[in-house]
Amino acid sequence: MEQGSVEISNYILEKLNNNSDVVCRNLIISGTKIDVIYVKDISNYEIISQDVLLPLSRVDKLSISIDLDYVHKSVLAAGNIDVEVDVDNAISELLKGKTLVILDSSKQILVVDSTKFNTRGIEEPPTSAVLKGPREGFNENIKNNVSMVRRRIASTDLVMKDLNVGKQTATAVTVMWLKGIADDAVVKAILNKIKAIDIDGVVDSNYIAEFLQNRKNSIFQQIGTSEKPDIVTAKLLEGRVAIFVDGSPIVLTLPYVLFESFQSSSDYYSKHYHATLTRWVRLIAIFFAVILPGFYVAVQLYHYDIVPLKFLVTIMNTTSGLPFTPLFETLFIILLFEILNEASVRMPKHLGMAMSIVGALILGDTAVKAGLISPPAMMIVALSGITLFVVSDLSDQLSLLRLGFTLMGGLLGLYGVILSGIFLVAYLNSIDSYGAPYLSPLSPHVKSDMKDFLNMVPLTDMKKRPKSFKNKNKNKTKLSKSKEVEE
Amino acid sequence: MKSLTTWQMCALLAISVISNKLLMLPSIMYEYVGRDAIFVIIFKFLLAAMFIGVLMYALTKNPDKTLRELVSTIIGDVGYRILAFLVFVVYFFKTFLLLFESELFLGSVMYQDYDKLLFLVPTMLVAGYIAYKGLQTVGRTCEALCGVIFIGLFLTFLLSISELDCSNILPLGIEDFSNYFEALNACFLWFGNYFLIFFCLGDVKMTKNLVGKVYTVFGISTLFVLAFFFVFYANFEYSSGLHKFAISDITQFTPEIASFTKVDWFTVIIWMMTNVLQCAIQIYIMQRTFIETFGIRKTQVFSFIFLSLILLIYLFNPFNLSEFIEFVTVYVSPFVFFVGVTLLILILIATIMLNRRKSKQGGNKKCLGN
Numbered sequence: 001m002e003q004g005s006v007e008i009s010n011y012i013l014e015k016l017n018n019n020s021d022v023v024c025r026n027l028i029i030s031g032t033k034i035d036v037i038y039v040k041d042i043s044n045y046e047i048i049s050q051d052v053l054l055p056l057s058r059v060d061k062l063s064i065s066i067d068l069d070y071v072h073k074s075v076l077a078a079g080n081i082d083v084e085v086d087v088d089n090a091i092s093e094l095l096k097g098k099t100l101v102i103l104d105s106s107k108q109i110l111v112v113d114s115t116k117f118n119t120r121g122i123e124e125p126p127t128s129a130v131l132k133g134p135r136e137g138f139n140e141n142i143k144n145n146v147s148m149v150r151r152r153i154a155s156t157d158l159v160m161k162d163l164n165v166g167k168q169t170a171t172a173v174t175v176m177w178l179k180g181i182a183d184d185a186v187v188k189a190i191l192n193k194i195k196a197i198d199i200d201g202v203v204d205s206n207y208i209a210e211f212l213q214n215r216k217n218s219i220f221q222q223i224g225t226s227e228k229p230d231i232v233t234a235k236l237l238e239g240r241v242a243i244f245v246d247g248s249p250i251v252l253t254l255p256y257v258l259f260e261s262f263q264s265s266s267d268y269y270s271k272h273y274h275a276t277l278t279r280w281v282r283l284i285a286i287f288f289a290v291i292l293p294g295f296y297v298a299v300q301l302y303h304y305d306i307v308p309l310k311f312l313v314t315i316m317n318t319t320s321g322l323p324f325t326p327l328f329e330t331l332f333i334i335l336l337f338e339i340l341n342e343a344s345v346r347m348p349k350h351l352g353m354a355m356s357i358v359g360a361l362i363l364g365d366t367a368v369k370a371g372l373i374s375p376p377a378m379m380i381v382a383l384s385g386i387t388l389f390v391v392s393d394l395s396d397q398l399s400l401l402r403l404g405f406t407l408m409g410g411l412l413g414l415y416g417v418i419l420s421g422i423f424l425v426a427y428l429n430s431i432d433s434y435g436a437p438y439l440s441p442l443s444p445h446v447k448s449d450m451k452d453f454l455n456m457v458p459l460t461d462m463k464k465r466p467k468s469f470k471n472k473n474k475n476k477t478k479l480s481k482s483k484e485v486e487e
Numbered sequence: 488m489k490s491l492t493t494w495q496m497c498a499l500l501a502i503s504v505i506s507n508k509l510l511m512l513p514s515i516m517y518e519y520v521g522r523d524a525i526f527v528i529i530f531k532f533l534l535a536a537m538f539i540g541v542l543m544y545a546l547t548k549n550p551d552k553t554l555r556e557l558v559s560t561i562i563g564d565v566g567y568r569i570l571a572f573l574v575f576v577v578y579f580f581k582t583f584l585l586l587f588e589s590e591l592f593l594g595s596v597m598y599q600d601y602d603k604l605l606f607l608v609p610t611m612l613v614a615g616y617i618a619y620k621g622l623q624t625v626g627r628t629c630e631a632l633c634g635v636i637f638i639g640l641f642l643t644f645l646l647s648i649s650e651l652d653c654s655n656i657l658p659l660g661i662e663d664f665s666n667y668f669e670a671l672n673a674c675f676l677w678f679g680n681y682f683l684i685f686f687c688l689g690d691v692k693m694t695k696n697l698v699g700k701v702y703t704v705f706g707i708s709t710l711f712v713l714a715f716f717f718v719f720y721a722n723f724e725y726s727s728g729l730h731k732f733a734i735s736d737i738t739q740f741t742p743e744i745a746s747f748t749k750v751d752w753f754t755v756i757i758w759m760m761t762n763v764l765q766c767a768i769q770i771y772i773m774q775r776t777f778i779e780t781f782g783i784r785k786t787q788v789f790s791f792i793f794l795s796l797i798l799l800i801y802l803f804n805p806f807n808l809s810e811f812i813e814f815v816t817v818y819v820s821p822f823v824f825f826v827g828v829t830l831l832i833l834i835l836i837a838t839i840m841l842n843r844r845k846s847k848q849g850g851n852k853k854c855l856g857n
Contacts, residue, residue, distance in 0.1 A: 302599075303752065306752045408609075411605070412605060412606070413597070414597070414752075414756050415593060415597060415606070415756075415759060416609065418756055418757075418759055418760060418763070419610065419613050421760075422617075422628070422632070422760060422763050422764070423613045423616065425628050425631050425632060426613070426628040426767075427616075429620075429623075429624050429631060430623075430624045437627065439627065443627040443628070443630040444494070444495065444627060445494050445630060
């Protein structure tokens with residue numbers, strides 16, 4: 001653009017529809033016209049006044065001729081200043097909270113980092129609360145999130161690549177990995193996929209996740225998610241790639257294997273015996289959550305001779321006279337549970353307690369007394385409902401699987417439940433996440449990764465990085481090649 | 488890229504060895520040769536061990552050569568296609584046998600009101616899905632479930648051992664020798680599941696002590712089957728022939744377990760897993776040989792049509808199980824033996840030839856180097 005500061009400023013203001021939140025300060029410093037443009041609600045006034053306007057006003061008193069280079073290097077006191085040639089790029093930077101300094105004598109524009117957004121504080125995420133261990137959680141500010149991980153990895157091997165995704169939102173996305181540990185091909189594949197994303201806007205990291213997963217119609221997530229910097233740090237150290245998205249407290253990690261969801265950060269902050277126990281408990285809970293209603297229906301409909309006689313009599317007494325078949329009864333309670341669950345999530349907090357009393361106690365109790373449902377079915381679905389949330393990452397998927405297993409149990413009995421189980425295992429075995437088999441280290445069996453599977457060994461014995469997915473430098477205690485050379 | 492790890496191949500082999508031998512085979516063999524069925528089984532397993540030895544030799548000498556590549560070097564591609572079709576026919580009958588057995592078992596033991604179609608369609612869909620996904624998924628699924636299956640079966644075995652009276656199995660070796668051959672001939676389709684290794688050739692990641700691992704797994708599975716037969720005959724003595732469903736009867740008729748609870752059901756259900764997995768393995772081999780014979784491209788539509796056809800043929804077949812076994816004994820058994828031995832001989836010759844070629848090339852290179 002062969003124009004002076006006035007034309008550039010006018011172009012920018014017009015492009016931004018002369019919006020009321022865009023401020024343009026016209027200054028004349030030592031005879032040179034300078035325009036300072038910023039968006040008032042997303043810019044830091046302190047930086048603008050202290051590091052931009054004040055230094056410029058001091059130059060005016062010296063009465064010397066100035067140019068862009070002089071202003072850039074000798075006048076402005078801000079920590080981060082870029083020189084931009086393209087006006088449209090400068091506009092997108094302006095919309096991210098940066099301040100533009102335009103000199104009449106130059107075609108270039110100075111972009112001063114003055115970003116300031118009001119964000120939520122750093123809190124413990126509700127989905128990954130721990131008794132012992134770090135409580136920091138990510139918030140919606142990408143800079144905060146990146147800095148929290150950066151603080152934990154003081155390594156020259158930490159690499160970050162910034163990208164913008166979304167035609168309208170130009171959302172900042174940072175891809176982070178450890179050079180010499182993460183597999184180059186995986187990093188390249190992820191970067192290429194993100195660059196190829198064609199979308200108008202990215203509101204949350206799930207928008208990116210949808211584009212990164214290989215099987216779009218699968219009910220299973222193929223990308224790891226975390227709200228805690230300690231977890232992301234650990235995953236980076238294992239050779240995974242982290243993807244931060246501005247506006248989202250959820251950080252994506254790749255490659256992903258299903259068993260990651262069974263692991264909790266607290267496993268690593270307590271004794272390994274306890275971690276082993278809790279992991280087995282999680283696995284059993286998943287079985288309860290998915291299989292129990294289907295099993296109950298199958299036994300009631302087809303295989304009641306499995307149940308010990310005394311217990312069978314108790315069940316028969318409670319189920320006699322019910323209007324529904326066991327399958328419909330169980331599906332009805334599951335539906336009831338899902339409605340209560342959905343309502344309690346959306347409902348204001350202070351109503352939640354009343355809701356649970358009305359829902360769980362009064363509604364359930366009344367339905368049993370009214371003879372609509374039986375106490376064993378109620379108990380089975382309630383147990384299944386509670387255990388759904390033991391592995392919170394998988395609760396959505398488990399909820400759907402529970403329905404499937406219940407239907408198969410109702411249609412084909414225990415054989416149907418078994419068939420569903422085999423299908424599930426086969427299906428999971430057919431999924432790969434960037435070269436990582438989904439059920440690894442179970443199948444394919446990876447002996448060294450079994451140290452951090454259901455039975456966990458002490459941290460001091462975990463000397464190797466996971467072999468379930470591609471990464472370099474398998475030895476945890478050995479520095480990557482680049483670092484060794486430097487030292 | 489190789490599809491299978493060593494352990495996956497071992498899991499496939501283990502499931503193949505045990506899958507269909509624990510249901511009707513013990514009582515059928517008893518009818519032919521009495522308790523001496525154990526000798527017949529030992530002979531079958533020794534034969535299988537020898538054949539596996541040849542396959543392991545081929546696999547370790549030419550780890551990148553598939554069955555097609557090996558056989559084609561001797562009899563050409565057309566010859567291979569003919570043999571592949573014969574293997575397809577063998578597996579067609581094997582799959583029928585598996586479905587017959589499972590259907591009978593489910594209808595007689597597990598359900599009071601039983602709908603044939605309601606059982607067959609989901610079974611074929613699940614097995615077909617696993618087969619469609621390919622050798623890698625078949626191998627991984629077997630690997631993932633192998634542990635659970637073995638624990639379940641071991642539990643059944645332990646539960647039934649309480650009533651064991653070893654004197655019931657003795658004396659052995661009293662049957663007429665001709666009965667042995669009759670039993671060998673009649674039960675051909677239940678054996679020879681090591682055939683699947685043919686289709687693993689060229690697709691197994693080579694690891695240290697591959698042959699040792701394969702033989703260890705084969706040995707353990709074989710011992711398990713033998714021990715099961717031993718316990719079955721020892722438990723039921725002269726009535727062994729009447730107990731058609733060995734895996735469920737062995738625990739059902741044991742008072743110790745019956746008084747405890749019906750926990751044996753769980754092991755029976757777990758055993759059903761092996762049948763579904765075996766069905767998947769067989770459909771995979773059928774599909775692969777069919778594709779290789781006729782040069783069809785593997786698509787979802789083809790797999791679906793293929794499965795539907797097998798299902799339709801099965802549903803409208805005129806045989807019942809005993810007629811089917813009779814038909815198989817007379818017409819199919821010699822054919823199965825012929826196909827198996829021919830393939831083995833061809834593979835052995837191909838491996839030796841390729842090795843000679845390699846060593847010649849190596850020798851030439853050495854000469855050039857000198």
